[in-house]
Amino acid sequence: MNMLEIMRYEEPLYRPPCEAGSLIVQVTLGCPHNRCAFCGMYKMKKYRVRDPEEVKADLRRARLVYRHVESVFLADGNTIAMNSDKLADILRYIRRLFPEVERISSYGGGRFLKGKSVEALRKLKEAGLDIIYFGLESGDDEILKAVDKGVDSRDMVVAARRVKEAGILLSVYILLGLGGEDRWRQHAENTARALNAMQPHFIRPRTLYLLPGTPLFREAQEGRFREASGETVMRELQILLGRLELEDAWFLSDHVSNYVPIYGHLPEDREKMLAAVEMAMEKADVYLGPRYLTSL
Numbered sequence: 001m002n003m004l005e006i007m008r009y010e011e012p013l014y015r016p017p018c019e020a021g022s023l024i025v026q027v028t029l030g031c032p033h034n035r036c037a038f039c040g041m042y043k044m045k046k047y048r049v050r051d052p053e054e055v056k057a058d059l060r061r062a063r064l065v066y067r068h069v070e071s072v073f074l075a076d077g078n079t080i081a082m083n084s085d086k087l088a089d090i091l092r093y094i095r096r097l098f099p100e101v102e103r104i105s106s107y108g109g110g111r112f113l114k115g116k117s118v119e120a121l122r123k124l125k126e127a128g129l130d131i132i133y134f135g136l137e138s139g140d141d142e143i144l145k146a147v148d149k150g151v152d153s154r155d156m157v158v159a160a161r162r163v164k165e166a167g168i169l170l171s172v173y174i175l176l177g178l179g180g181e182d183r184w185r186q187h188a189e190n191t192a193r194a195l196n197a198m199q200p201h202f203i204r205p206r207t208l209y210l211l212p213g214t215p216l217f218r219e220a221q222e223g224r225f226r227e228a229s230g231e232t233v234m235r236e237l238q239i240l241l242g243r244l245e246l247e248d249a250w251f252l253s254d255h256v257s258n259y260v261p262i263y264g265h266l267p268e269d270r271e272k273m274l275a276a277v278e279m280a281m282e283k284a285d286v287y288l289g290p291r292y293l294t295s296l
């Protein structure tokens with residue numbers, strides 16, 4: 001029996017690449033924001049919180065089949081938006097049913113985290129939540145507004161700091177290329193500034209890929225958004241890596257959308273990562289050609 005037969009999934013189903021080996025449970029469906037101009041993940045779903053009893057029944061079925069579950073990912077987008085007490089109840093249930101679990105994680109956006117106090121987040125940590133995957137995308141407010149992220153960089157920094165203060169690991173997504181050819185420099189500079197203020201444990205860059213059906217795709221077709229070239233994305237990375245002042249953070253390009261696999265720990269691996277960017281620029285024909293992605 002595979003996971004699709006055990007858990008009652010409503011597709012499409014997304015999880016971070018690093019959660020490939022995790023038990024995935026849909027505690028919520030869709031995304032309560034669902035407006036970001038670049039995102040097509042949940043356009044076909046209306047956000048709702050699943051019946052907790054239904055979720056628990058899925059978990060019991062999984063327990064019957066899987067003898068060892070190391071990690072659990074709570075889907076869909078922005079599960080953190082649901083009522084904290086109800087989420088804590090699910091977390092405690094998972095910990096009781098799967099005492100061997102080492103990590104429970106969830107997506108969580110700044111628009112929804114900004115309404116959660118440190119105390120509420122600490123209760124989620126105590127109930128078993130270890131890591132939040134947080135979509136900053138850009139630290140530039142003009143870009144955030146243009147893509148309808150629904151939250152500005154200041155509020156995202158406040159929310160991210162609360163996550164850390166609550167003892168939850170903070171993994172931040174940034175979206176290279178989101179400023180296009182016209183705003184790439186401010187995108188890089190202000191994203192570095194926001195990340196420095198957040199001091200996340202992990203930074204996970206993705207590179208914009210224009211998805212048919214999204215507002216940003218239409219803007220590009222109508223000439224209102226000029227997609228950043230591979231070379232421009234590398235220049236962004238140069239500025240970003242050069243300006244990051246992080247005490248202890250992993251930089252992990254663990255996504256199929258990225259031109260080059262750049263991995264390292266900051267601050268000590270900065271030069272090594274900048275050298276990888278330099279190399280990609282020198283061998284642009286090899287690394288910076290068109291991307292043909294079958295899945296994102």
Ligand code: SF4
Pocket residue numbers: 031032033034035036039040041042077078109135
């Ligand atoms: S990027 Fe995240 S917050 Fe924005 S619509 Fe997609 S899932 Fe929702």
